[in-house]
Amino acid sequence: xxFRYAVATGNWSNTATWDGGTLPTAAxxxxxxxxxxxxxxxxxxxxIRNTLNAALPTIAAGGxxxxxxxxxLTCTAAQAIYVGSTTPPLEMTLASGxxxxxxxxxxxxxxxxxxxxIRHSSSGTLNxxxxxxxxxxxxxxxxxxxxxxGILNLVGDLSSTTTSSTxxxxxxxxxxxxxxxxxGNITASTNTTLTSSTVSASSGTxxxxxxxxxxxxxxxxxxxxxxxxxxxxxxxxxxxxxxYNITAAATISITGTITASTGAPAIYSAFALTSGYSSxxxxxxxxxxxxxxxxxxxxxxxxxxxxxxxxxxxxISTGGNRTLYAAGVALGNPATTNVRFGTTYGASSELTGTLxxxxxxxxxxxxxVDATTGTLLMTPADFWNYLIASGFTANSIGDRLQNAxxxxxxxxxxxxxxx
Numbered sequence: 001x002x003f004r005y006a007v008a009t010g011n012w013s014n015t016a017t018w019d020g021g022t023l024p025t026a027a028x029x030x031x032x033x034x035x036x037x038x039x040x041x042x043x044x045x046x047x048i049r050n051t052l053n054a055a056l057p058t059i060a061a062g063g064x065x066x067x068x069x070x071x072x073l074t075c076t077a078a079q080a081i082y083v084g085s086t087t088p089p090l091e092m093t094l095a096s097g098x099x100x101x102x103x104x105x106x107x108x109x110x111x112x113x114x115x116x117x118i119r120h121s122s123s124g125t126l127n128x129x130x131x132x133x134x135x136x137x138x139x140x141x142x143x144x145x146x147x148x149x150g151i152l153n154l155v156g157d158l159s160s161t162t163t164s165s166t167x168x169x170x171x172x173x174x175x176x177x178x179x180x181x182x183x184g185n186i187t188a189s190t191n192t193t194l195t196s197s198t199v200s201a202s203s204g205t206x207x208x209x210x211x212x213x214x215x216x217x218x219x220x221x222x223x224x225x226x227x228x229x230x231x232x233x234x235x236x237x238x239x240x241x242x243x244y245n246i247t248a249a250a251t252i253s254i255t256g257t258i259t260a261s262t263g264a265p266a267i268y269s270a271f272a273l274t275s276g277y278s279s280x281x282x283x284x285x286x287x288x289x290x291x292x293x294x295x296x297x298x299x300x301x302x303x304x305x306x307x308x309x310x311x312x313x314x315x316i317s318t319g320g321n322r323t324l325y326a327a328g329v330a331l332g333n334p335a336t337t338n339v340r341f342g343t344t345y346g347a348s349s350e351l352t353g354t355l356x357x358x359x360x361x362x363x364x365x366x367x368x369v370d371a372t373t374g375t376l377l378m379t380p381a382d383f384w385n386y387l388i389a390s391g392f393t394a395n396s397i398g399d400r401l402q403n404a405x406x407x408x409x410x411x412x413x414x415x416x417x418x419x
Contacts, residue, residue, distance in 0.1 A: 002027065002028050002029070003028070003029055003031065003053065003057060003059070004018060004019060004020075004024040004028040004029070004030050004031070004045075005018070005019050005030070005031035005032075005033040005053075005057065005059045006018060006019075006031065006032055006033045006035040006037050006063065007019050007033070007035070008035060009035045009036045009037070010035075010037065010038065011037075011038045011040045011068070012037050012038060012039050012040055012041065012043055012065075012071075013040050013041050017035075017037060019057070023043075024043070024045050025045070026044045026045060026046070026076065027046065028045050028046060029045070029046045029047045029048075029049060029077070030045045030046075030047065030048050030049065031048075031049045031050065031051070031053065031059045031063075032048070032049070032050045032062070032063030032064055032065060032089065033059050033060050033063055034050075034060040034061065034062035034063040035063045036063060036064055036065075036066060037063070037064075037065045037066070038065075038066055038067070038068050038071070039065055039066065039067050039068060039071035039072070039073050039100065040068035040071055041068075041071065041072070042071075042072040042073075042074075043072070043073055043074070044073075044074040044075075044076065045073075045074075045075055045076075046075065046076055046077040047075050047077040047079060047080055047081065047082060047104075048065055048073070048075060048080070048081055048082075048089055048090065049081070049082035049083075049084065049089060050062055050063050050064055050082075050083065050084050050085045050087065050089040051082045051083070051084025051085075052084055061084040061085050062084075062085040062087055063085075063087070064087050064088060064089050064090065064091055065089060065090050065091070066090075066091050066092070066093050067091075067092055067093070067094055067098075067100030067124075067126075068094075068100075069094060069098040069099065069100075069124075070098075070099060070100075071100045071101070072100075072101040072103075073090075073101070073102050073103070073104075074102075074103040074104060075102075075103070075104035076104070077104075078105060078107065079105070079106070079107050079108065080104030080105050080106055080130065081104070081106050081117045081118070083109050083115040083116070083117050085113075085115075086113055086114060086115065086116075088115075088116040088117060088118060088119040088145070089117060089118075090102060090117065090118045090119075091118070091119045091120075091121060092118075092119070092120045092121065092122055092124055092126040092150065093121055093122050093124075094122050094124040095122055095123050095124055096122075096123040096124055096125075096150070097124065098122075098124040098125070099124060099125045099126070099127065100124065100125075100126050100127070101126075101127040101128075101129070102118065102126070102127070102128045102129070102130075103128075103129045103130060104129075104130045105130040105131045105132070105156075106118070106130065106132050106133070106143050107131075107132075107133045107135075108133060108134070108135040108161075109134065109135065109141045109143065114140040114141065115141050115142075116141070116142045116143075116144075116145045117142070117143045117144065118143060118144045118145070119144075119145050119147060120144065120145070120146045120147065120148055120150050120152050120178070121147045121148050121150075122148050122150050123148055123149045123150045124150050124151075125150060125151040125152075125153065126150065126151070126152050126153070127153045127154075128144065128152065128153070128154045128155070128156070129154075129155045129156060130155075130156045131156045131157045131158075131159075131184075132144065132154075132156060132157075132158050132159075132171045132172070133158075133159045133160065133161060133171065134159075134160045134161075134169050134170060134171045134189075134198070135160070135161045135169070140168045140169070141168075141169050141170075142168075142169075142170045142171075142172070142173045143170070143171045143172065144171070144172045144173070145170075145172075145173050145174075146172070146173070146174035146175075146176060146178045146180060146204070147174075147175065147176055148176055148178055149176060149177050149178050149204075150178050150179075151178065151179045151180075151181070152172070152174075152178065152179070152180045152181065153181045154172065154180070154181065154182045154183070154184070155182075155183045155184060156183075156184045157184040157185045157186075157187070157210075158171040158172060158182065158184060158185070158186050158187070158198050158199060159171065159186075159187040159189070159198060160187070160188060160189030160191065160196065160197075160198045160215075160217075161189055161190075168193065168195040168196055168200065169189070169191065169193075169196040170195075170196065170197065170198065170199065170200045171198045171199065172198070172199050172200075173199075173200045173201065174200075174201045174202070174203065174204050174206070175201075175202050175203060175224075176203055176204060177203050177204045178203075178204045178205075179204060179205045179206075179207075180199075180201070180204065180205070180206045180207070181207045182199070182206075182207070182208045182209070182210065183208075183209045183210060184209075184210045185210040185211045185212075185213070185232075186198050186199055186208065186210060186211070186212045186213070186219040186220060186242075187213050187215070187219060188213065188214050188215035188216070188217050188218055188219040188237070188240070188242070189215055189216070189217060190215050190216045190217075191216060191217050192216060192217065193217065194217055194218065194221060194244060195221060195223075196217055197217055197218045197219060197220055197221035197244065198219050198220070199219065199220045199221070200220075200221045200222075200223070201220075201221075201222055201223070201224070201226045201228070202222075202223040202224030202226070203224045203225055203226060204226060204227075205226070205227045205228075205229075206220075206222075206226055206227070206228045206229070207228075207229045207230075208220075208228075208229070208230040208231070208232065209230075209231045209232060210230075210231075210232045211232045211233045211234075211235065211256075212230065212232065212233075212234050212235065212242040212243060213235045213237070213242055214235065214236050214237035214239075214240040214241055214242040214261075214264070214266075215237050215240065216237065216239055216240060217240055218240050218241055218242060218243060218244035218268075219242045219243070220242065220243045220244070221244050221246075222243065222244065222245045222246070222247065222250045222252070223246050223247055224247055224249060224250070225247070225249035225250065226247075226249075226250045226251075227250075227251050228243070228250060228251065228252045228253070229253045229254075230243075230252075230253070230254050230255070230256065231255045231256060232255075232256045233256045233257045233258070233259065234254055234256060234257070234258045234259065234266045234267060235259050235261075235266060236259065236260050236261040236263075236264040236265055236266040236292075236295075236297075237261055237263075237264060238261050238262055238263040238264065239263050239264055240264050241264050241265050241266055241267055241268035241299075242266050242267070243266070243267045243268070244268055244270065245267070245268065245269045245270065245271070245300075246269075246270045246271060247271060248269075248271050248301075250269075251282065251284070252267060252282075252283045252284065252300075253283075253284040253286070254267070254283070254284065254285055254286065254287060255286040255287055255308070256286075256287045257287050257288045257289075257290065258285065258287065258288070258289045258290065258297045258298060259290040259292065259297060260290065260291050260292040260295040260296060260297040261292055261295065262292055262293045262295070263295070264295065265295055265296050265297055265298060265299045266297045266298065267283055267297070267298045267299065267300065268299045268300075269283070269299060269300040269301065271301075282300065282301070282302030282303060282304055283298050283300045283302070283303045283304075284304050284305075284306070285298070285303065285304065285305045285306070285309050286305070286306045286308040286309060287308060287309060288309065288310060288311045288312070288313075289305075289309070289311070289312040289313070290312075290313045291312070291313055291314050291315060292315075293315065294315050305326075307326075309326060310325060310326050310329045311323050311324065311325050311326070311329065312324050327346070327350040331346075333345060333346055333351060336351055336352060336353055336354050336355075337354055337355055338353075338355055339351070339352075339353025339354070339355055340353045340355055340357055341353055341354055341355055341356050341357070357369070357370050360372050360373065360374050360375045360376075361374075361375050361376060362374070362376060363375070363376055364376050364378075365377050
């Protein structure tokens with residue numbers, strides 16, 4: 001491992017940008033040294049930093065790394081970014097149509113200032129791949145802050161281990177009408193400040209594919225007109241919901257199982273207790289809902305379900321649980337072809353049997369039928385009467401034989417013959 005640092009503002013690919021006149025390698029920790037370095041290609045290093053290094057070599061705090069279109073930076077160290085300035089070490093500044101990519105894990109942000117590790121301040125697209133965990137004590141910190149109308153695509157798990165803080169501590173935050181797409185699980189910390197939720201948004205669109213799990217604070221905090229969509233499970237902790245909504249302007253759509261805890265709902269709209277009852281905002285559910293110890297899984301003025309919502313578990317006032325199922329839910333019911341014709345059954349009597357079963361009187365005696373045996377007996381008289389009744393119907397044996405010659409008819413013809 002070696003410390004490498006910029007000696008001028010310029011492109012990463014330009015050797016004149018770096019100390020020693022050579023490019024950093026995959027074995028180097030790289031400092032911006034209060035200069036601006038443009039990531040204009042694909043590069044791999046251990047870490048990037050805008051921190052101070054007081055020992056030799058002396059490196060100044062500040063500066064940052066920004067993207068040229070298509071720039072791709074990979075940091076392989078366990079801690080990929082070190083922050084030592086209120087200027088974010090890594091920033092996306094390009095307009096819509098431009099992209100930048102960062103690969104690496106950001107596990108913590110140290111220091112007492114209001115720090116951001118990665119800032120997306122443009123309308124372009126920033127792709128981030130890695131796991132992100134926010135930690136801190138006294139200051140406002142964000143691993144990724146979206147301050148623009150751009151797109152952030154993040155693949156990785158987000159978590160928070162902050163136990164106390166006087167400022168907001170977010171793995172990802174957005175205060176503008178941008179778009180955040182996260183593929184990964186979101187886990188909250190043991191902090192006591194609601195605004196230190198792992199993901200915080202006051203505007204724009206947030207889409208999560210993964211589970212959200214609360215701790216002593218929510219995993220997701222919505223404080224404005226956010227269009228929030230999640231494909232995954234929503235799990236409350238014993239004291240907080242996984243999704244905390246303080247505004248009537250947010251719309252929350254969930255495809256997954258929503259589970260309350262013994263002490264909190266999974267989704268909580270704080271404004272429900274004061275205003276917003278007639279607003280257009282609501283929680284859209286596509287999946288199963290589980291109440292717990294009489295706590296509703298969803299607390300909101302307006303809730304809708306769709307056809308994929310098959311059950312909602314409630315508690316019975318006298319004890320135990322009861323699950324309400326939507327019509328057509330497969331509950332181990334037999335197929336309609338295996339149920340007697342005309343019989344209605346199912347959770348909501350929405351199924352009707354189509355199986356035709358003959359009565360016992362129409363089945364030969366002794367033959368099993370339905371839950372009994374046939375009782376039909378065939379006597380010689382039955383056979384004789386049947387032959388009489390059908391003996392001369394068209395094309396029957398009787399019909400074919402009725403004009404056939406016999407000894408009697410032939411003898412009568414001979415006897416009647418006159419020579």
